[in-house]
Each structure stands twice: as structure tokens, then as C-alpha cells.
Amino acid sequence: MLEDLRKKQKVIIYFVAIIFILGMGAVGVVEIFTPKPYVGKVAGTKISFEMYQNKIQEVYARYSESNPNQPIDDGTRQNLENQAWQELVDGILWDKQIKKHKIKIKDDEILTEMQNNPPEDLMQNPALQTEGRFDPSKYIAALKNDPNLFVILEDYYKSYLPRKRLQDKIMADAGITMDSLKAEYIKENDIVRGKMIFFDYNTIKDVEVSDEDIQKYYDDNKEEEYKKGPASRMQYLVFEEKPSDEDLAEAKKSADQLAARAKAGEDFAQLAMDYSDDPGSGQNGGSLGVFGKGQMVPEFEAAAFNLKEGDISDPVKSDFGWHIIRVDRIVSTDPANPQVEARHILVKVEASETTKIEIAEKAQEVRDMLKKKKMDDVAKELEMEPQDSDWVAHDAQYIAGIGQLPQMISWMAEAKKGKVSEVIRDQQGRMIVGKITENVKSYYEDFDKVRPRIRYELEKEQKIAKAKVKADEFAAKYDPSEYFDKAEAEGWKVYDVNNFKRGNSAAGIGISEMFADAALKLNEGEISPVVHDPKGSYVIKAESRTKPDIAAFEKDTDKQKEIREKMENLAFSRWYQQMREDAKIEDRRAEFGL
The missing domain is CATH 3.10.50.40 (Chitinase A; domain 3)
Known part of the structure; x- marks a missing residue:
């Protein structure tokens, strides 16, 4: 049991110096071992080469443990090294904020947290369960009997608990009052359902913006916008x-050898399982199932449909590499829909080391x-x-x-x-x-590059202005009770308004406080006048309404708690994002080819 727990929790540190050196790209061997001042700085704290390398080793270890049979290509390597960098940056920022807010954790607090709040992953471990449920007694016994597990969890809580206390403090300082909770409750429970007529300005075609208009707008707004x-x-x-000619020739040689072996009678399916670079079909003996024309790349298709049942092709080149194809069965000879059942061995053409x-x-x-x-x-x-x-x-x-x-x-x-x-x-x-x-x-910003954007915005302004006139003409022509019957006949779009609440997006308009004010002012069955929003003109009909019950909310402590937690989490997220934006982060990895 204890050994299983160790496998679950322990991070194995792998030796990845070779990968790290390769990641340093074109930096010479002598330069690699030349002491460097630091690879980065976060809010005044330097990140040394040793810190960075150790974190890379840790991230590689976690990846290898989670993906034991997954090779690490260059893209994955780059992502893992960027992840290591971000973890270092985050760790330093956390430590500085913990110190700034004077967060201190005593040893007995860490022990209490370890005993009373085990990690979720451990609680799901069958070795710590009885009849499918987490058994605290087994967990406590594991802590007492396995020193390695104890040390691992102790290190985890030494890092986790100060961060949790800081998060709790930031959330508590968010100043969420009963009035704040009511405002959020109203926002979430003031809902309208119905329809809207959108006087779509995109239907307006007769607008004209001159080059002089565009230049004037750019000049007038150059300082503020550009x-x-x-x-x-x-x-x-x-x-x-990219593969060289030699790589192409080497791949062709391998494909020729495989084709010869297949034609000499070796088991095609076994050859595919052993040598095919197509992971999908390779594990199934190269089987591609039944397919018709138009389903494969042209080179492959041409070869496959020229083979007889049981025939094996010479290597066929496509963008995927070299294919050796065998037709197992001709399923249909119907000229309108010919079909074959086939399998292949793929030899990819890749750049050699x-x-x-x-x-x-x-x-x-x-x-x-x-x-x-x-x-x-x-x-x-x-x-x-x-x-x-x-x-x-x-x-x-x-x-x-x-x-x-x-x-x-x-x-x-x-x-x-x-x-x-x-x-x-x-x-x-x-x-x-x-x-x-x-x-x-x-x-x-270069005038020529922003010119299309300015033209679009100026044309949009003209279109919205003309659509406004047409919306007023429509409203003058009909009684409000006729609006929704006549709108589509007049060429205007009618959209459903589904469970709309403040902050939601409206069709053709997007998120608009003016739309929200107009919609939530309506009672069931009411129709708004034409609303001229800077984003366009529209009419809203409330077919049904849900309104917040403030009296019930004041008594519903569970709902108050739910909303408070949501608002405090959002407050913490804003604080954390601002903290990162304010921190001066210097990334010097590129200077050393990292």
C-alpha cells in the first residue's frame, strides 16, 4: 500500500542535462559552462541558471511520469521549458506577496492541515479507501508509517498553506457587503425572454467614405487612437x-525494402505493426477499412484503385511519406461508387539528426x-x-x-x-x-495599415445613422402591436431573446448596457419603443419575465454564501492578474539561446 502511495505522490527527478544542453541551441559547449549572471529577474529577485535547470528537471519529471511512453519532440520541449519558467515566476511572486502581507505558518498548523485535509488525489487512492470511501484512519496510518510520504506532504503544505492564507486574506479584504450580494443576485435573477427586431445596418449599402474622410479621421485621432x-x-x-535529398532517399530505400519483404510473402499486417509510421492504422496491421474515391490523397487513391485483390504496390509518394499499399478486397466496382478495403505501411520522410x-x-x-x-x-x-x-x-x-x-x-x-x-x-x-x-x-500606427479599419468604422457609422432613420420610419408606420408581424416583411431581422440578463450579449448588438436597461425595464407582454443604441437600433418585446425576490434572498443564507464565494474568487483573480501585470519581469533566456 505504502509503495503505491509513494508512486502516486512522489516526483522523481530525472537527469535531463542532455536535453537541457540541446535546448540551449546554438550556444557553444564552452559558452554553456561559462558562468552567467542570471537568466531572468522577477520583481528584483534573480533566477539563476541552476534554479532554471532544476525547475526544468522537475517539469520534465512530471511530464515523463504522466506520459511514460510519450516521446518529447522539440515543440513539447519548448512548452515544458516555458512552463518551468512560468512556475518559477509565479513562485517568486507568491513568496513576495506572502512576505508583504506578513503571512506566517507554524509547524503545528502544517501538521493539523496534513491530518485533517488530505489532497483530493490521495483521497481517491484505493489503498486509502474502505468499501470505496476514503478512510481517514488508513491515511493517518500511512503518514505515521511512511517517512517519505510524510516529507512529501509536509513540503507540499509548506508551499500550499501560506498561499491559501494569502488568498483567504485577499478575498476577505474584497469588501463584499450585503448590498454587493443583493446587486449580484439581482443581476443573476433579473431575466427577460422574448424577441427583438434588429434594424440591421449591414443591409444599408448606399454609403460613401472618401479618402479625405479617412485621412481627416486619422489626423484628428492620431494621438488618442494611433x-x-x-x-x-x-x-x-x-x-x-526539412528533410534533405539524402533523407528522402533513405526513406525510399526503407520503403523499397519493406515492399520487397511484403511481396516475398511476409505477413503484411505484422510488417505494418512493426514498421509503419502511421500510429492509427499501424497498430491495426495497417488496416484502413473500406473507402471510396475522394477519401484519400490523390496519389494514394490512384495506386489503390489500380491494384487487384491481394496485390501489393510499389512505394507510392504523398505528402505524408512513402506508402506500401495492399488491397485486401474489392468491395464495389460500381463506376459511380467504387470501393476497396485496403491496408498500408507508411514510411515518413523526416529530417535526420x-x-x-x-x-x-x-x-x-x-x-x-x-x-x-x-x-x-x-x-x-x-x-x-x-x-x-x-x-x-x-x-x-x-x-x-x-x-x-x-x-x-x-x-x-x-x-x-x-x-x-x-x-x-x-x-x-x-x-x-x-x-x-x-x-x-x-x-x-502606419496610416496605410489602419486605413481599412478606419474606412470600415466610418462606413459603419453612416450605416447605423441611416438604419436609425429607417427604424423611426418603421415605428411611425405601424402600431407597436404590429411591429413583430410586419418586421420581416419589411426586411428586418427578428431574433429570439433567450434568458437575457445584464451582461449578456444581444444579437447584432453585443454586450450593451443600453440594451440591458431597455429590456429589463419591460414587464411581461410589453414592447419597448425603438431604442437608438450607438451599436444599432432595435425594438424589444418581453414575452415572459423573471424578477429577483429580494425578500427571499435576504433569508437564503446558502444563496448568499454561494454568491459571496463567487464574488470573492473573482476579486482574488483580479488582484492576482493585477499583481502579475505590475511586477517587473525580465526574461533573459533568449540572450543565452534558452
């Missing part, structure tokens, strides 16, 4: 780990060239196409064309014009080398 920063721009080159090393070396060589030459000159020399990142805000979450890449964003925020990045892998496993073209405190 001044951004701080931000950086870079040009960059991308190196993908040699090819990957060559590409990494090339990326490093290009990095060295960029330190001395212009990006365009290097790209021309290598017959590559440089990419422009456009402006990237220093607090951005992603780079257009690249995606989320915190290391690159952090580097861009710090690097001066002309600086060259390390070779950094993105989430797609590509290697990227960038060179800063601008790093500024502020900039104006």
Missing part, C-alpha cells in the same frame, strides 16, 4: 527542419553573418526571404507570423537597433534569427 509604444520591429529569417544539426549550424552561421552584414544582403546571398515582424509591443503576448515566443519578445524589448538575436525555436520547432530594425518608446 499612438502606441513602447515597441520594437525586427527582420528575421526562418530555418525549418544529421540534417537537423546541419540546419542548426547554418542558422548559427547566419547569425554570425548578420552581426557584420545587413539583413537584405545576407538573405540575398543565401537566397532566403527575410520576414518583417511589424511592430511588436514590449508587453505583447505574440509576434505576428511567429506566434507566442516569450524569449524573442523579451529580447526585442531590450535589444537596440542592429542587435542580432540568438537562434530561437518557436512553437512549431522552427529556428529563428532576428535583427532589430527599430526600438522606440512610442510610434504611430
Whole structure:
């Protein structure tokens, strides 16, 4: 029993130095072992290389324990290392806030928590259950008899309990009063159901916005809407780990050998299970079941439907790799719907380790060239196409064309014009080398890039204004009792309003306080006048209403508790998000190729 518990709770620290070194990309071996000051800083606290490496080992260990047979590709490795970084950042922020709020936990409090509040995962462990239910006596016995389990849980609660106390304090300081609870209760229980007529401005076509109108809007709003920063721009080159001609030939050689063995009489299904790179069909002996034309890629389909029953094809190339196909049965020869039952062995064409090393070396060589030459000159020399990142805000979450890449964003925020990045892998496993073209405190969005957005907004304003006139004409033409019968005949859309409450989205309008005010003012059976919202014009009909019962709520302590917990959790989430935004976080991993 105790051994089973240890397996459940214990984090095994694996030796991942090789993976870590590989993750350092193009940094030389000598440079790897050269002492570095730190890889990052969080609110003044430095993250050393040792701290980062230890956390990576821990995260890799957890991943390996949860996914024992799952290989770690470059994308997974990058995600795990980013996860390790985030855990370090969060841990430091928590520790600083615990100290700031003077949260202290005594040893006897930790012991009491261990004894009285075991982790949920442990409570689900069959070894600690009696007749399918958690047995506290077995848990206490395990704590007494297994020193390893005790130490593991003690470490867990030493970290967990101060955070829990801080969270409780922040929630208690949120100032949730009875009036706050009533307001939230009203918001959740003031509900209208019915219909709405939306005078859809998108049906208006006769609007015209001139280039002069767009330029004027841009000039008038340049400071308020289009001044951004701080931000950086870079040009960059991308190196993908594509298979070489030698890799293609090697894969073809393997496919030829497998085809020969299959044609010589070896069990096709067993060959597929042993060698196919298609995990879905491979484990089923390569079986693809019955399929017709149009269901497979063209190269595969052409080969399969030219085989006789029992025939085995020569290797067939597709974007997936090389296929060896065997038709088990011709199911239908109907020209309108021919069908076969077949199986295949897939040999993928992938970049070999040699090819990957060559590409990494090339990326490093290009990095060295960029330190001395212009990006365009290097790209021309290598017959590559440089990419422009456009402006990237220093607090951005992603780079257009690249995606989320915190290391690159952090580097861009710090690097001066002309600086060259390390070779950094993105989430797609590509290697990227960038060179800063601008790093500024502020900039104006390019007029040509915002022009379509301005045109759209100005045209939308005109359309809403014209739809407003048409809505008033509609209202003048009919009695309110006729609105919903006549609306669709007049070309206006009628939508259902289902369980609408304040904060919900309305069709064609989105979230609007004006819509909420108009809808929740109505009693059952009432129809609103035409409402001219800045987002569009509409009429609302309340077919049924649910209104909050404040007197009953004042007596319902369970409901009050439920709403209080919800509001306190939201308050804590806002506090935590603001705390992270306010903290100065310096990520220097990119400087060292991490």
C-alpha cells in the first residue's frame, strides 16, 4: 500500500542535462559552462541558471511520469521549458506577496492541515479507501508509517498553506457587503425572454467614405487612437527542419525494402505493426477499412484503385511519406461508387539528426553573418526571404507570423537597433534569427495599415445613422402591436431573446448596457419603443419575465454564501492578474539561446 502511495505522490527527478544542453541551441559547449549572471529577474529577485535547470528537471519529471511512453519532440520541449519558467515566476511572486502581507505558518498548523485535509488525489487512492470511501484512519496510518510520504506532504503544505492564507486574506479584504450580494443576485435573477427586431445596418449599402474622410479621421485621432509604444520591429529569417535529398532517399530505400519483404510473402499486417509510421492504422496491421474515391490523397487513391485483390504496390509518394499499399478486397466496382478495403505501411520522410544539426549550424552561421552584414544582403546571398515582424509591443503576448515566443519578445524589448538575436525555436520547432530594425518608446500606427479599419468604422457609422432613420420610419408606420408581424416583411431581422440578463450579449448588438436597461425595464407582454443604441437600433418585446425576490434572498443564507464565494474568487483573480501585470519581469533566456 505504502509503495503505491509513494508512486502516486512522489516526483522523481530525472537527469535531463542532455536535453537541457540541446535546448540551449546554438550556444557553444564552452559558452554553456561559462558562468552567467542570471537568466531572468522577477520583481528584483534573480533566477539563476541552476534554479532554471532544476525547475526544468522537475517539469520534465512530471511530464515523463504522466506520459511514460510519450516521446518529447522539440515543440513539447519548448512548452515544458516555458512552463518551468512560468512556475518559477509565479513562485517568486507568491513568496513576495506572502512576505508583504506578513503571512506566517507554524509547524503545528502544517501538521493539523496534513491530518485533517488530505489532497483530493490521495483521497481517491484505493489503498486509502474502505468499501470505496476514503478512510481517514488508513491515511493517518500511512503518514505515521511512511517517512517519505510524510516529507512529501509536509513540503507540499509548506508551499500550499501560506498561499491559501494569502488568498483567504485577499478575498476577505474584497469588501463584499450585503448590498454587493443583493446587486449580484439581482443581476443573476433579473431575466427577460422574448424577441427583438434588429434594424440591421449591414443591409444599408448606399454609403460613401472618401479618402479625405479617412485621412481627416486619422489626423484628428492620431494621438488618442494611433499612438502606441513602447515597441520594437525586427527582420528575421526562418530555418525549418526539412528533410534533405539524402533523407528522402533513405526513406525510399526503407520503403523499397519493406515492399520487397511484403511481396516475398511476409505477413503484411505484422510488417505494418512493426514498421509503419502511421500510429492509427499501424497498430491495426495497417488496416484502413473500406473507402471510396475522394477519401484519400490523390496519389494514394490512384495506386489503390489500380491494384487487384491481394496485390501489393510499389512505394507510392504523398505528402505524408512513402506508402506500401495492399488491397485486401474489392468491395464495389460500381463506376459511380467504387470501393476497396485496403491496408498500408507508411514510411515518413523526416529530417535526420544529421540534417537537423546541419540546419542548426547554418542558422548559427547566419547569425554570425548578420552581426557584420545587413539583413537584405545576407538573405540575398543565401537566397532566403527575410520576414518583417511589424511592430511588436514590449508587453505583447505574440509576434505576428511567429506566434507566442516569450524569449524573442523579451529580447526585442531590450535589444537596440542592429542587435542580432540568438537562434530561437518557436512553437512549431522552427529556428529563428532576428535583427532589430527599430526600438522606440512610442510610434504611430502606419496610416496605410489602419486605413481599412478606419474606412470600415466610418462606413459603419453612416450605416447605423441611416438604419436609425429607417427604424423611426418603421415605428411611425405601424402600431407597436404590429411591429413583430410586419418586421420581416419589411426586411428586418427578428431574433429570439433567450434568458437575457445584464451582461449578456444581444444579437447584432453585443454586450450593451443600453440594451440591458431597455429590456429589463419591460414587464411581461410589453414592447419597448425603438431604442437608438450607438451599436444599432432595435425594438424589444418581453414575452415572459423573471424578477429577483429580494425578500427571499435576504433569508437564503446558502444563496448568499454561494454568491459571496463567487464574488470573492473573482476579486482574488483580479488582484492576482493585477499583481502579475505590475511586477517587473525580465526574461533573459533568449540572450543565452534558452
